Amino acid sequence: MKRTRIIELLQGSLVGQQVNVKGWVRTRRGNKAISFIALNDGSTIHNIQIVVDLTRFDADLLAKITTGASLSVVGELVASQGQGQSVEIQASEIEVLGTADPATYPLQKKGHSLEFLREIAHLRPRTNTFGAIYRMRHHMSIAIHTFFHERGFFYVHTPLITASDAEGAGQMFQVTTLDLDNLPRTEDGQIDYKEDFFARHTSLTVSGQLEGEMAALALGGIYTFGPTFRAENSNTPRHLAEFWMIEPEVAFLEIQENMDLAEEFIKYCVQWALDHCMDDLTFLAEHFDKELIDRLRFVLDKPFKRMTYTEGIEILEAAVKAGRKFEFPIYWGADLASEHERYLVEEHFQRPVIVTDYPKEIKSFYMKLNDDGKTVRGMDVLFPKIGEIIGGSEREADYDKLVQRAQEVGVPEKDLWWYLDSRRYGTAPHSGFGLGFERLLLFVTGMANIRDVIPFPRTPRNAEF
Ligand code: ATP
């Protein structure tokens, strides 16, 4: 008999029919005559109740039905007499596909701490919380692809191994096949990368942007969606060493329209979560963040506040004057720390904020220089509880200005020749941004730690699973 997923069984249209369900036992309770098994198959956060008449099954089999075991059950789907579920299955056949020894199975009771669950990241998908997170990661991925596809953007695959560290977005992980115990040396004693796999020094990418720009300057609008690696040793609840990034890049788009795109994009994703993930959102709101759903609706309702970096600094300086304390100093030229970003979003404006026109010194060389010669057309989208969720800019399209900026910040031109070529041949205004997928997930799930919105987090000193 063909298996039916629990999400379909719960819709109720199969009542009165024989069905086959397969899943994992969440709980088992009952008395001497009858057992009620809550079975979950991952298709939804909801379990289906299996009603087992104990006289109909042998004791050996029944003893194996414990929390965590996997079962195949055949029986009639009936309207439930009990409270808490609309339908249930009256079991006529039960097969135990896999046992889970109660003496050692770690997920015996409900309510394990998130810290404990990180230590068993291989089993945490079996919990309600991580089932919800995994499903929402899926739905958000589909939302992202749908958003761009509907608008005529093309999905481009940029390389994960790169020879340039021009992006300057963070510390990189080196990729090598050299024998670290026996490194080849050049005559002057340097490591001889000519002997390495690619005959040069290579690393894992920190961003697909530079290659994405090459595609945008041919296809018009593109986006990347792939893993990104940063060896920054920042043990924060918002940083991973391996995370997923979405990077649209659009030809003929200037900074204002880039902001419009970013705002429309995030709102689309949030709306998608409300439209497709309500069961999981309701669970997460109940257990972790009572205001979650209100906060999602709130973001949709109002336009994001847009302002320049200079205006932001003025507001923060005024706050300091009025007695607000920050850990990091505020002055024109300082990078905004997460505490500053969150002050602007959560306390001052009480809505998402897009900050533009940063001092060139604190942004990457490829951002378009403004006429003032001091600021660049960067834009960061700042969100409640998270701080920066998107970083982007209009790119410098002028060859001479770009070369000059690269020299000023010390990016070697020889590594960048192919990137500069795009400004020598058919250059055009263009813009783009990067959205950290897990930062978006933090926002839509209400989870507080980025380690809890990716299946197997990579952070300093942690790559167990
Ligand atoms: P932050 O200041 O928060 O460290 P950043 O300015 O270094 O971020 P960008 O280089 O602008 O980040 O990257 C674009 C987006 O990627 C960020 O807006 C953020 O959403 C996400 N991101 C950056 N670094 C990380 C990380 N280590 N883990 C998860 N997401 C990240």
Ligand code: MN
């Ligand atoms: Mn940034």
